[in-house]
Amino acid sequence: MPIFAKYLRFIMENLKIALLKQDIYQDLYVCPVSEKSAANILFSSMMRVGPIGLMSDLNADFYIVKEEPAPETQIYKKVIPHIVKMLPLLKTRPLNQVPGYERWKVGTTHANGDFAVDCHDVDWGQYDVVISINVSLPTDVVMKYPQTLFAYMIGEANMATKKARFGYDITLNQMARGIVADGLGEVDFPYTFVGADTLERIIRSVVQRPSKRNGVHVEVNSVAKNRDKVPPQFLPIQEAGYEIHLHQGLISDNLTSIYDSKYFVKIGGRPIRGNSVAEAVSLGTLAIMNRSEVTHGELIIDECNVGSAEEVLTLLKRLDADDELYNRLLEKQRAVLQRLFFEAPIESLRRCVEAKRKAAPKRYTPWNRMSDRLFLFYRDVYNFLKKVKRLVLSHK
Numbered sequence: 102m103p104i105f106a107k108y109l110r111f112i113m114e115n116l117k118i119a120l121l122k123q124d125i126y127q128d129l130y131v132c133p134v135s136e137k138s139a140a141n142i143l144f145s146s147m148m149r150v151g152p153i154g155l156m157s158d159l160n161a162d163f164y165i166v167k168e169e170p171a172p173e174t175q176i177y178k179k180v181i182p183h184i185v186k187m188l189p190l191l192k193t194r195p196l197n198q199v200p201g202y203e204r205w206k207v208g209t210t211h212a213n214g215d216f217a218v219d220c221h222d223v224d225w226g227q228y229d230v231v232i233s234i235n236v237s238l239p240t241d242v243v244m245k246y247p248q249t250l251f252a253y254m255i256g257e258a259n260m261a262t263k264k265a266r267f268g269y270d271i272t273l274n275q276m277a278r279g280i281v282a283d284g285l286g287e288v289d290f291p292y293t294f295v296g297a298d299t300l301e302r303i304i305r306s307v308v309q310r311p312s313k314r315n316g317v318h319v320e321v322n323s324v325a326k327n328r329d330k331v332p333p334q335f336l337p338i339q340e341a342g343y344e345i346h347l348h349q350g351l352i353s354d355n356l357t358s359i360y361d362s363k364y365f366v367k368i369g370g371r372p373i374r375g376n377s378v379a380e381a382v383s384l385g386t387l388a389i390m391n392r393s394e395v396t397h398g399e400l401i402i403d404e405c406n407v408g409s410a411e412e413v414l415t416l417l418k419r420l421d422a423d424d425e426l427y428n429r430l431l432e433k434q435r436a437v438l439q440r441l442f443f444e445a446p447i448e449s450l451r452r453c454v455e456a457k458r459k460a461a462p463k464r465y466t467p468w469n470r471m472s473d474r475l476f477l478f479y480r481d482v483y484n485f486l487k488k489v490k491r492l493v494l495s496h497k
Contacts, residue, residue: 116451117227118161120152121220122234123168124213125177125188127196128256129234131209133216134164140303144208144353147196150380152294154443155232157303162228165213166220168192171239172477173267179480180235180257182488192217206350225249229454232273240268240465247462250454254290263287266473268465271453275374277397277441282449284456290446291397293376297439300383304360307353312385313361316344317417320367320377320390334368337410343417360384363427364417367394368410375400382438387420387431389413399441404430 122129128148136142139157143150155161168174168189178185190199192214197205220238225231226246231238233253243251254273255262262274265286273290282288305311317338324332331345339345346362349355359365365381367373367390375397378388382400391408392401407413420427457463 116159116229116447116454118155118159118230118232118450119164119225119228120155120161120232120234121164121166121237122213123174123177123237124165124192124217125168126213126234126256127181127184127188127191130163131165131195131207131211131213131216132163134162134218136163140307143303143356145211146352147205147207147209148352149376150293150295150300150352150356152232152292153303154295154299157299158296158443159447164223165217166223166237167214167217169220169237169239171241173236173473174239176477176480177235177256179477179484180255182484204350206354208351208353225251230450233269236267236269240470243268244463244465248458250450250457252288252290252450252453254292266469266476268463268469270457270463277379277446278399279441279445280449281445282452285453285460288446288449288453290449291376291379291442292374293379294442294446295379295383295438296443297435298383298385299443300356300380301360301385304356304384308357308360314363314385316346316362317364317366318346318359318362318381318386319348320365320370320373321348322373322377323367323370325370332368334410335366338366338414338417341414341418356380356384359386362386364389364420366390366413368408368413370394372396379438379442382431382434385431385435387427388434389416400434400437402430402434402437405434 129146129151130142131145132142139153142156142163143153156163187199192212194212195210196202196207220242226249228249230250235256236253251269252271252273253269262272265272270285271288273288275292276289277291278289280289319335321328328348331339335345346358349358359381365386365388372394375395378395378397378400381388389405389407390401392398392406395401407416
């Protein structure tokens, strides 16, 4: 193993990390901090895979914390304002018992509140890094632990990504460009934090067999409606003899389906961030699509950057005829994932921990507080104007 790789593994294994969300958050895992099985944590997710690599590969602790009344911890109301009224129900109900979400398939019968703890009762000083989805900890708690690096990641990556606020040290912007932080502030860190084979190892441990490596899994955003039918643009591929696998509602079923597929393909549909692409590659499935339709376009290597059904089918036939080429492209794609979605983000956290501990103790001044309150007020005005605009357009 190269010296740098040994060094990187050392720092990864020795960073003690906590990941946390509030009991009103509509995504990620629903389990107690005592749960240490990566598969159990992952399959309890309400929607997405999320940063499961923190727990699977780095032995991080996952917490659900009770909602706090401080203004900064209420920022979730400004992220997706149109669903705010339903979020408190998640304290006492699983997602599929919330009005409007009855058809969702979730891998747990528990509510967030079943496992929520009071954030004041946790010694956050035992961690090198604490990563909050949205702003789960109030400023007064953050300021009590000057040696711990506090980060927040806004769930929808639509605000508060350019400057760390509320006494936190860094803001995680959900990007994965390979940029390693050289100080505190904005940091590249993807929502789907996984390594080259993180998800493959988890699924294999559950199904106890290798991948079937058969057929094409359709990226769900290739089609807006009728997601239980093969999209028209995939019919030429199906007619050519390829088995088509569609998105599954239950996260464990969907990940197993991708794990067993040979290809993960998007043709048409809306642009995507690319978390699903990271999942597919980590599962050992080659991702093929138009790079320009993916925010995380770095994962779509040149050889797999195709758009039309005809181009996709031509590439599939070429790869089926050349196993060595297929394996070479998959390893190339997985190397990109490992570097951008795992190694660079962790190196950034390490550097940020060092930067904080070398700097003078941080202060949260009255000016900081005023600036943060003005920011929250601005978001309220912004959301109000968006609502007015929608109403005006709906009456035209």
